[in-house]
Amino acid sequence: MNSNELTEIIVKAADDKHANNIKVLDISELSIVADYFVIMDASSTRQVGAIVDEIQDKIEENGGSVGHIEGKKDSSWILMDVNDVIVHVFLNEERDFYNLEKLWADAKEVDTAKWIEA
Structure with a gap:
């Protein structure tokens, strides 16, 4: 499974659990760490925690695996290392505080409209 397919699975799984403000940043030209945040x-x-569980379940159902999860189920920020995709699931306030979108402002935002149900 390539990073584009993996990213779609992650976005759909997060949307299924009603994650807020899902953003995908293409960092492939900015970092060797991953292709997408x-x-x-x-x-x-x-x-x-429910979002992280759903993402992990959907990845595994599609034959993939999660490399590492940083944070506990009751954390305000959980990071998932999924091959060439890094997933950040924040509590609302934590996301505002760390503002990764500003930190990675040079990254291109990926249009996820086709993956998210209205």
């Missing part, structure tokens, strides 16, 4: 937030730590 997927950034989202949730309104409670319970929802953060």
